[in-house]
Amino acid sequence: MKPPVFKYRRAGTVEEALSALAEYGGEAKILAGGQSLVPMMNFRLVRPAVLVDINPVQELDYIRVEDGWLRVGARTRQRSLEKSAEVRQSCPLLAEAVKWIGHPQIRNRGTVGGSLVHGDPSAELILVAMLLDAQFIIQGKGKSRTAGPGDFFKDFLTTAVNEDEILAEVSYPMAPPRSGYGFRELCIRHGDFAIVAAAVQLTVDERGRCSEAWVAVAGAGPKPLRIRGAEEALVGSDGSSRVLDAAAARVPEEVDPISDLKGSEAYRREMARVFVRRALEDAWSMVKER
Amino acid sequence: MRDVVTVRLRVNGVQYERVVEPRLLLSDFLRESLGLTGTHVGCEHGICGCCTVMVDGLTVRSCLMFAVQSDGAEVKTIEGLAEEGKLHPLQDAFGEHHALQCGFCTPGMLFTALEVLRENPRPTDREIREGIAGTICRCTGYHHIVEAIKAAAQRMAQEPK
Amino acid sequence: MERWVGKSVRRVEDKRLLTGKGQFVDDIKLSGMHHAAVLRSPYPHAIIKSVDTSEALKMPGVRAVLTGEDVARMSSPFLQAVEGPLEYYCIAVDRVRYVGEGVAVVVAEDRYLAEDALPAIRVDYEALPAVVDVEEAMQEGAPILHPKVGTNIINHRDLRYGDPDAAFAQADVIVGAKFFFPKYSSTPMENFAVIAEYEPIEDIITIRSNFQGPFTMHPVSVAALRIAENRLRFIVPPDIGGAFGIKSSMFPQMVMTALAAKKTGVPVKYLEDRAEHLMSSSSGTDRVTYIEVAAKKDGTILGIRKKVMDNVGAYLRSPEPACMYRSTGNQLGAYTTKNLAWDAYVVMTNKCPTGPNRGYGCQQLYFEMERVVDLLADRLKMDPAEIRRKNLIPKDQIPYTTPTGGIYDAGDYLACLDMALEKADYQKLRQEQEKARKEGRLFGIGLATVVDPSVTNIAYITVAYTPEMRASEAFNPKSGSGETAVVKMDPLGQVSVIINTVPEGQGHETVVKQIVADELSISPDDVRVVSGMDTFTRFWSVTTGTYSSRFASVGASAVAMATRTMKEKLFKIAAHRLEARVDDLELVNGAVQVKGAPERKLSIRRIAGLAHWNQGALPPGMEPGIHASYTYNFPCSTSPDADDRVDSSATYSFIADLACVEIDPETGQVEIKKYVTVHDCGKVINPKIVEGQIYGSFVHGLGGAFYEEMAYDESGQYLTGSFVNYMCPTAVESPELDIGHVETPSPLTVLGSKGCGESCTMSVPACLANAVADALKPLEVTVDRLPLRPGDIWQLIQSARQNQASKGESRK
Numbered sequence A: 001m002k003p004p005v006f007k008y009r010r011a012g013t014v015e016e017a018l019s020a021l022a023e024y025g026g027e028a029k030i031l032a033g034g035q036s037l038v039p040m041m042n043f044r045l046v047r048p049a050v051l052v053d054i055n056p057v058q059e060l061d062y063i064r065v066e067d068g069w070l071r072v073g074a075r076t077r078q079r080s081l082e083k084s085a086e087v088r089q090s091c092p093l094l095a096e097a098v099k100w101i102g103h104p105q106i107r108n109r110g111t112v113g114g115s116l117v118h119g120d121p122s123a124e125l126i127l128v129a130m131l132l133d134a135q136f137i138i139q140g141k142g143k144s145r146t147a148g149p150g151d152f153f154k155d156f157l158t159t160a161v162n163e164d165e166i167l168a169e170v171s172y173p174m175a176p177p178r179s180g181y182g183f184r185e186l187c188i189r190h191g192d193f194a195i196v197a198a199a200v201q202l203t204v205d206e207r208g209r210c211s212e213a214w215v216a217v218a219g220a221g222p223k224p225l226r227i228r229g230a231e232e233a234l235v236g237s238d239g240s241s242r243v244l245d246a247a248a249a250r251v252p253e254e255v256d257p258i259s260d261l262k263g264s265e266a267y268r269r270e271m272a273r274v275f276v277r278r279a280l281e282d283a284w285s286m287v288k289e290r
Numbered sequence B: 001m002r003d004v005v006t007v008r009l010r011v012n013g014v015q016y017e018r019v020v021e022p023r024l025l026l027s028d029f030l031r032e033s034l035g036l037t038g039t040h041v042g043c044e045h046g047i048c049g050c051c052t053v054m055v056d057g058l059t060v061r062s063c064l065m066f067a068v069q070s071d072g073a074e075v076k077t078i079e080g081l082a083e084e085g086k087l088h089p090l091q092d093a094f095g096e097h098h099a100l101q102c103g104f105c106t107p108g109m110l111f112t113a114l115e116v117l118r119e120n121p122r123p124t125d126r127e128i129r130e131g132i133a134g135t136i137c138r139c140t141g142y143h144h145i146v147e148a149i150k151a152a153a154q155r156m157a158q159e160p161k
Numbered sequence C: 001m002e003r004w005v006g007k008s009v010r011r012v013e014d015k016r017l018l019t020g021k022g023q024f025v026d027d028i029k030l031s032g033m034h035h036a037a038v039l040r041s042p043y044p045h046a047i048i049k050s051v052d053t054s055e056a057l058k059m060p061g062v063r064a065v066l067t068g069e070d071v072a073r074m075s076s077p078f079l080q081a082v083e084g085p086l087e088y089y090c091i092a093v094d095r096v097r098y099v100g101e102g103v104a105v106v107v108a109e110d111r112y113l114a115e116d117a118l119p120a121i122r123v124d125y126e127a128l129p130a131v132v133d134v135e136e137a138m139q140e141g142a143p144i145l146h147p148k149v150g151t152n153i154i155n156h157r158d159l160r161y162g163d164p165d166a167a168f169a170q171a172d173v174i175v176g177a178k179f180f181f182p183k184y185s186s187t188p189m190e191n192f193a194v195i196a197e198y199e200p201i202e203d204i205i206t207i208r209s210n211f212q213g214p215f216t217m218h219p220v221s222v223a224a225l226r227i228a229e230n231r232l233r234f235i236v237p238p239d240i241g242g243a244f245g246i247k248s249s250m251f252p253q254m255v256m257t258a259l260a261a262k263k264t265g266v267p268v269k270y271l272e273d274r275a276e277h278l279m280s281s282s283s284g285t286d287r288v289t290y291i292e293v294a295a296k297k298d299g300t301i302l303g304i305r306k307k308v309m310d311n312v313g314a315y316l317r318s319p320e321p322a323c324m325y326r327s328t329g330n331q332l333g334a335y336t337t338k339n340l341a342w343d344a345y346v347v348m349t350n351k352c353p354t355g356p357n358r359g360y361g362c363q364q365l366y367f368e369m370e371r372v373v374d375l376l377a378d379r380l381k382m383d384p385a386e387i388r389r390k391n392l393i394p395k396d397q398i399p400y401t402t403p404t405g406g407i408y409d410a411g412d413y414l415a416c417l418d419m420a421l422e423k424a425d426y427q428k429l430r431q432e433q434e435k436a437r438k439e440g441r442l443f444g445i446g447l448a449t450v451v452d453p454s455v456t457n458i459a460y461i462t463v464a465y466t467p468e469m470r471a472s473e474a475f476n477p478k479s480g481s482g483e484t485a486v487v488k489m490d491p492l493g494q495v496s497v498i499i500n501t502v503p504e505g506q507g508h509e510t511v512v513k514q515i516v517a518d519e520l521s522i523s524p525d526d527v528r529v530v531s532g533m534d535t536f537t538r539f540w541s542v543t544t545g546t547y548s549s550r551f552a553s554v555g556a557s558a559v560a561m562a563t564r565t566m567k568e569k570l571f572k573i574a575a576h577r578l579e580a581r582v583d584d585l586e587l588v589n590g591a592v593q594v595k596g597a598p599e600r601k602l603s604i605r606r607i608a609g610l611a612h613w614n615q616g617a618l619p620p621g622m623e624p625g626i627h628a629s630y631t632y633n634f635p636c637s638t639s640p641d642a643d644d645r646v647d648s649s650a651t652y653s654f655i656a657d658l659a660c661v662e663i664d665p666e667t668g669q670v671e672i673k674k675y676v677t678v679h680d681c682g683k684v685i686n687p688k689i690v691e692g693q694i695y696g697s698f699v700h701g702l703g704g705a706f707y708e709e710m711a712y713d714e715s716g717q718y719l720t721g722s723f724v725n726y727m728c729p730t731a732v733e734s735p736e737l738d739i740g741h742v743e744t745p746s747p748l749t750v751l752g753s754k755g756c757g758e759s760c761t762m763s764v765p766a767c768l769a770n771a772v773a774d775a776l777k778p779l780e781v782t783v784d785r786l787p788l789r790p791g792d793i794w795q796l797i798q799s800a801r802q803n804q805a806s807k808g809e810s811r812k
Ligand SMILES: Cc1cc2nc3c(=O)[nH]c(=O)nc-3n(C[C@H](O)[C@H](O)[C@H](O)COP(=O)(O)OP(=O)(O)OC[C@H]3O[C@@H](n4cnc5c(N)ncnc54)[C@H](O)[C@@H]3O)c2cc1C
Pocket: A029, A030, A031, A032, A033, A034, A035, A036, A037, A038, A039, A074, A075, A100, A101, A102, A103, A106, A109, A110, A111, A112, A113, A114, A115, A116, A117, A118, A120, A122, A123, A124, A125, A161, A165, A166, A167, A168, A191, A192, A193, A194, B045, B046, B047
């Protein structure tokens, strides 16, 4: 299990990274934390001719709050996200979710952008991005574009970032006032990729009725999914356990899981419901306390 | 011609310079190029944790990093954990509490434990177990490792900084 | 005088291992050494039509490619434990029979370059239908793996002990089920590692590896390599990164690397990687069993009848079919029943070959046995503890000869069970369970009471042959379990002990120091232990190696006896010098002194020195120098008798386990709330080390119960080729244990100690399965297979609910 030969280009800036990508056409790949790319290279499942190492790119390593958005540079380590007071304050759900990624040693290297671009259907960061309608800044040579999660996540391990582009930033809307969240994950062992994970966020109005709801599930389709039916069932409701049951009951029909050793399709479908239900419970009790 | 790059780095306080292929994994670099065979390779896909070392003060899987990426870095391997011949309190506690059997995962386990205690000097059992879950041990069943880490935490709390 | 046996002496191995100074195979570099990478079959079953290496040979750094053609020319098929026309070479010769089987070996300057060349080898395959299910493989018309053999059933014995037919005829109840035990492995953290060298002048092959033998595999490799026995050298360095039986199956990789070295003329290192280890090294044996138990109304077990089918994978690799027969003597476990009908089939399928794995044969045996005993308790509405109490062999019948020939040497089984129940506060737990059940919670308590055999008597493997075959002239009987230790004192009087038990983390060096220090009344620090192995210079035998928890029984006994033999000589010299009778001497603080006259003494260092420096002053006729070797063996380790009875292990420990679990009814996740394990492994030499063995073996059992499986799909594709899917438990999944000991010394070993290395691997899968079954009891489902992952348990719950719903429907 040794990686194949490649050419190595170290990029100190976004500009350098883009130039290197341009120079090698489709042959080059970005190397970020390496926690998904290097195992795949060691198994020789991917054989990029060139790696453009963006670890030295300081300008993509930041976490800041601006205009109601939490902006995170793509090269920011997952561990920085986890430890950031700003993240805990402005987007506590994200702070909770990131702890579920692998183990500390993985998060010490793994980057936010790497996880998003890699596009694993169980990835916690993608789940949260889907849930909160995160915005992506994709940088190309001389031009940049933005995308929402619907456009960004294409399919299993596929995103909208082209070969000559890099993901520069992801930004999350700050948690609205009078909101609560829930994050629940089912895995066989601690630190494993999720069999299913559920994330929800709820807001309530002055009268204590649900004014907005976000529900999403990972591990139950080729990419994490928003569960619109569940959201509809929640908005305007009083969050009684009957409502939460009914909202969660919408999950199975909206997901599209596969079977493998870790769980059958039926199991994943049902677990998506169970974990959404549990996350809703958490979120609702959190808003009630507020 | 194969592409080669020069790597300059410090390992356990010693400066090295080597010319390597970019694809050389840090784990192989340490073991083969520098002869530091204390770092063990168990899975080469980041799960087992045997090859965990410290790079610039943080634990990383040396099998998921290319040697070239450690250019300019300060690396610590198991050979550098004891200072001036004196075992680190964790090493000592591992011995005292029989926290190792075959010793193959031990180097990675020690660095993992070191980071757990650095971030949380008084961890609960649960926190220790979660903290070391990224390193697999097939011999001990983990109990003695948890005991050793608790004992080391106490000892380190008493030691003058 | 301080005694060391029985104390948790700190391990001498630790300092080097804690500082990165261990000596593992991969740490060895030889000059001119090259590296091997293996091209492996993507097909579960195919004919190899051609292998073209010409492009690969042009790749940078490539020295040579070893192919099946080379292998067939340079070596012979491996000898098997059951002789027959089966041809098993170190890599595939004309046909591949499992995904991952070696097809060609590239030797290159480094491993990176060797792997680069693999895709350049062109192999033309003709795919064949494959079979992975053991029962399907036995059927008429199934794909046949070895046309020369003509059947996939490589061994079959219909064994009978006592009068099972009468037992079943008399029974008040008969309970039965089908069980499946999975293929899994202890996956040591260090993979297989081999360095082979060929020296043509003397025709010597040297193989350094993390092999846990030599065992019978040295002769097997000698025959395969067509070399003289005294020219094949196995070297094992002092440190092995875990083995657990798995590494006793690595001789094919050793032979393969040796052939690569011979072909290239350079030393070759083959370091198996994790993907290879998971797909193509070895594992325990998966098994399907149909078992029935006959009993009286009061719970007395009258007999057992079973059909057992072991899936040994694509080849019968020695020591298989040991999974089937290793436990012959303890086939009826800890119970008094006398009657057994055992229809044993050993079957080949398109999976990776199997072999010893911690708990070998016994984890399978006790899973089917302890589950069916619980089913019986259920049927009789008896408490599982009660039914065991009723059937456990009472203390006053021990030593106990089992119907299958085992001689249980010592133990107090009921005391162990009682201790386990007491530690768990069993009655209270049952009350808690009642309450939990009323609340609709799935709360279960499981038990397992098992006999834990140690020190294999190699005779058991011949149970694979019929008594008639064994009686024939041409048959070469096998038996024994001997182990050798050497003790010596060099000219300055320092003590060294050389052991052959190739430890992989069990702390043999430390324990040997304890034993020798006590025997010589010196400090353990004054004893140096040499472990590792070198077949050129050690005294060894086919039983030499680490397996079947041998060390504490036979290894420790050999060390104690060698030391005593040496001590006799020291006493004789001292008697001569002190002009006293040997009987009047005693050993005190490292000196031999005249009883009652302590001023007349000689330190053992002086005595030893004298035997080297002043050889003329020795008693007349005595050899100079001080050394002794002793090979310990058990007289009971003899061949099977005409009724297939054999004492398959020399000593037998006992384990009583209790598990308490709660299942999340929505998700199928299991929480282990309590786990009690009580052991009678005789005299405990080093309590900490024994505790470490229990914890470690527990987690291997836990892996088999809940997490680990080497899985194939129906077509024979392999599904668990990385640690992502092959799930070893982490610290979070591994619970705390409540451990107890009952110490009944074995009369057969020098120190009274017995094996405790495999220990909980045998009891835990059964005990946890029983606990899960008990938790699910209100749902009336059968737990009949492992591993029980959350999704599997959820499926059981689902099917029960569906059943109940449809029953409800039909009642309406
Ligand atoms: C043992 C282990 C456990 C893990 N467990 C989890 C888990 O539970 N949940 C989880 O979500 N993940 C898990 N991961 C994966 C981890 O989160 C990775 O860090 C992440 O998926 C990839 O991030 P990276 O920075 O390491 O990217 P890399 O591995 O370096 O790159 C991944 C891919 O993204 C591309 N890429 C990276 N950054 C950019 C960019 N800025 N612009 C364009 N392309 C880019 C690369 O070219 C590559 O194709 C685990 C990994 C390991 C080894």
